[in-house]
Amino acid sequence: MFDTLDIGASGLVAQRIRMDTIAQNILNVNTTRNEKGEPIPYRRRFVVFAPTRQARSKAPGVHVREIKQDQGAFRKRYEPGHPDAGPDGYVNYPNIDLSIEYVNALEASRAYEANITMMETTKAMLNASLRLLA
Amino acid sequence: MFISRLLNQGNAPLIEQLLEFTAARHKLLAENIVNVSTPGYVQKDLSLTKFQARLRERVAMRRNAPPGAVSFDDIRGELEHPRHGILFHDRNNRSMEHLMSEQAKNALMHQLAVELLRKQYSALENALKERIA
Numbered sequence: 134m135f136d137t138l139d140i141g142a143s144g145l146v147a148q149r150i151r152m153d154t155i156a157q158n159i160l161n162v163n164t165t166r167n168e169k170g171e172p173i174p175y176r177r178r179f180v181v182f183a184p185t186r187q188a189r190s191k192a193p194g195v196h197v198r199e200i201k202q203d204q205g206a207f208r209k210r211y212e213p214g215h216p217d218a219g220p221d222g223y224v225n226y227p228n229i230d231l232s233i234e235y236v237n238a239l240e241a242s243r244a245y246e247a248n249i250t251m252m253e254t255t256k257a258m259l260n261a262s263l264r265l266l267a
Numbered sequence: 268m269f270i271s272r273l274l275n276q277g278n279a280p281l282i283e284q285l286l287e288f289t290a291a292r293h294k295l296l297a298e299n300i301v302n303v304s305t306p307g308y309v310q311k312d313l314s315l316t317k318f319q320a321r322l323r324e325r326v327a328m329r330r331n332a333p334p335g336a337v338s339f340d341d342i343r344g345e346l347e348h349p350r351h352g353i354l355f356h357d358r359n360n361r362s363m364e365h366l367m368s369e370q371a372k373n374a375l376m377h378q379l380a381v382e383l384l385r386k387q388y389s390a391l392e393n394a395l396k397e398r399i400a
Binding site: 137148151188194244255 | 286288293294296297298300301302303304305306308364366367370371372374377378381382384385388
């Protein structure tokens with residue numbers, strides 16, 4: 134049953150990476166340039182989870198298979214005075230919807246809590262089993 | 268031989284199987300919980316009703332058999348894929364409420380089994396010491 138703690142840990146790590154990705158999206162909601170300073174807006178990122186297969190030395194669980202970029206269209210806003218505005222006066226903003234990010238953050242937080250609860254239960258069950266020896 | 272027969276009397280072997288079952292089921296429920304956001308993940312569980320039915324059947328067999336003749340060691344939980352919960356767009360039929368309640372029930376059953384086993388062992392210990400509890 135010690136394996137079960139490893140399963141819970143894999144869930145915690147996966148949800149934390151998801152939360153990091155969401156945080157990155159939220160803080161880049163108005164980023165209109167890339168890291169090289171070119172006028173290419175930030176693209177929304179999202180994690181893709183996959184179940185981990187059980188191996189000899191590895192407990193089953195979950196892992197982040199990849200962090201993908203959302204290929205959806207950028208938001209356009211008419212701001213002719215903006216340095217990154219195109220010839221038509223529109224500025225491309227990241228394809229991030231804050232309400233979607235908030236909902237995803239809430240879901241990740243709840244899943245994280247569920248994993249913690251599951252690990253607490255595992256500990257209680259292990260403690261109960263160990264009392265058989267006392 | 269004597270020790271084996273002594274330990275296999277009463278409900279101890281039955282409770283031991285129940286402990287193994289609850290531990291295995293807890294592992295599967297944990298897997299379901301960590302994969303709650305995994306697209307296409309199929310939920311797994313062990314059938315409690317089938318396990319209980321097998322235990323009942325074996326207990327009935329033991330009543331008419333000599334002590335130690337009927338073993339419970341081969342009784343295992345049967346893997347099933349529960350269909351409860353809504354099938355989401357990512358083909359995962361998660362139901363967090365169901366998972367958490369099943370996990371709580373399973374943990375309680377595990378603790379109950381541990382307590383029962385402790386009582387059995389303590390009664391055995393008292394008998395060996397020729398002491399009344």
